[in-house]
Amino acid sequence: MRIRRTRAGHQAASAPAAATAGAPAAAEAARPRRAVRRLRGWGGVSAMAAACAVTAAAVLLPLARTSPGTAHRNAVQEPATMAAAPFAPADTCQDPEASLAPSGMDGPTIERIRKAGKLVAGVDQNSFKWGYRNPDGHLDGFDIDLVKAIAKDILGREDAVIYRAIPTSQRIPALQEGRVDVVVRTMTINCKRLEDVAFSTAYFEAGQQVLAPKGSHITGYDASLQGRRICTAAGSTAEAALKAKSYGAAAVSVPNQLDCLVRLQLGEVDGIITDNALAAGQAAQDPSVQLVGAPFTREFYGVAMNKDASDLVRRVNKVLENYRAGGEQSPWAVSYRKHFENVLPGQAQPPAPKYRNG
Missing domain, CATH: 3.40.190.10 (Periplasmic binding protein-like II)
Incomplete structure (x- = not known):
């Protein structure tokens, strides 16, 4: 994972560009400022991702x-997405x-x-x-x-x-x-x-639920996802749910849940769908995000x-x-x-x- 610096001087993990089809122009224009603001407020998710990768290799x-x-x-190559259930x-x-x-x-x-x-x-x-x-x-x-x-x-x-x-x-x-x-x-x-x-x-x-920044117009797994970039982990039940009913969202698939949180921090996605039990841990890491709406599955x-x-x-x-x-x-x-x-x-x-x- 490459490390780049924002204009504010903070370090941020460089992630592949997320899918942006259907994203509102205003959200696109605000992306860099939002990314810097979130990294200032929390500043640890990208660093944690990089640290985890280094530690994994060593331990x-x-x-x-x-x-x-x-x-x-x-050696295992890039993981393939499991067929969605x-x-x-x-x-x-x-x-x-x-x-x-x-x-x-x-x-x-x-x-x-x-x-x-x-x-x-x-x-x-x-x-x-x-x-x-x-x-x-x-x-x-x-x-x-x-x-x-x-x-x-x-x-x-x-x-x-x-x-x-x-x-x-x-x-x-x-x-x-x-x-x-x-x-x-x-x-x-x-x-x-x-x-x-x-x-x-x-x-x-647990149950599937939406995680979004505080102040977001996303209100849950509903029509408020229209035109938003929503991240899920490949092979997860969240990915299957979004494929079955997207509400007009642009789906972004990544290997691990933490990748979704990194992308949210960088402003590359607008929300995450995951198990609320996992999302609670992510919200504990970053006080600028919260669970919205109600769980829409029972798992x-x-x-x-x-x-x-x-x-x-x-x-x-x-x-x-x-x-x-x-x-x-x-x-x-x-x-x-x-x-x-x-x-x-x-x-x-x-x-x-x-x-x-x-």
């Missing part, structure tokens, strides 16, 4: 490195959140992970409060806490993890190709994805795994049973208070698990 193992029990694979009511299967019954029994996948001595987890490192880098360089967040609980249950140590940062659109390929054992990355359970991967029971409930996050790893699915569901247990003192509640109490009020308990026969 996280590359996604294409060989996973335990898999053959060497070539219809948005809510999206699902044609019954009870997509219903997973396999929990079990503490070992199986071939568990034995392979134990033999390797590490759980290989696909995570985010750019989503504040979910998976991100602390100032001391360590990964932190709600999803990271859950990864640690899974590793402790299977391997006896919460630090027995190889973290691999993956973009949104690479979550499914990473599992199918054996580059990771689990993906814990704010991944919505839906029928389309169940064709390719297996999911645990739900561990968090549940699950731990994703390979479809053939039924023993691991059952084991993760067992971990989640214990993770939810204990009410306000449960590990789930402790992690929620740590990360979300001040930025995402109103969800003080996890969704109830659903199981299917078999």
Whole structure:
């Protein structure tokens, strides 16, 4: 990522030009001034993006490195966009959140992970409060806490993890190709994805919502998007929703959610559609943006795994049973208070698990 200086002397990340079809001329003319103003007011998103990229290269193992029990694979090139699934009511299967019954029994996948001595987890490192880098360089967040609980249950140590940062659109390929054992990355359970991967029971409930600058004329997922440049992450349910019903918006697709926030800071897009749980973390990073309108979907996050790893699915569901247990003192509640109490009020308990026969 190149670094350039604005006329005011502030550093800003240089991003590819966003799609501008249909954008109002006034918005185009105001773009440079708006970008400088936002960078003055916050000044950290672009720097954070660059810092995350440098840290990832030094600390996280590359996604294409060989996973335990898999053959060497070539380096991953620019991620391809996953085929968009219809948005809510999206699902044609019954009870997509219903997973396999929990079990503490070992199986071939568990034995392979134990033999390797590490759980290989696909995570985010750019989503504040979910998976991100602390100032001391360590990964932190709600999803990271859950990864640690899974590793402790299977391997006896919460630090027995190889973290691999993956973009949104690479979550499914990473599992199918054996580059990771689990993906814990704010991944919505839906029928389309169940064709390719297996999911645990739900561990968090969210909904798609619009994030826009304070003072914007955008009022939500509605006609106020007409002519606006709206950013989504490639392969996300937000991207699918915008494709299904755009309200006249010009869609801009990027690999990761943080890229959307950077572009919003630079004035290259007018708004973002993403899970409100992710957007709350972005709003906590930048007080000049806010969630607008109401959530227009109801979605549940699950731990994703390979479809053939039924023993691991059952084991993760067992971990989640214990993770939810204990009410306000449960590990789930402790992690929620740590990360979300001040930025995402109103969800003080996890969704109830659903199981299917078999």
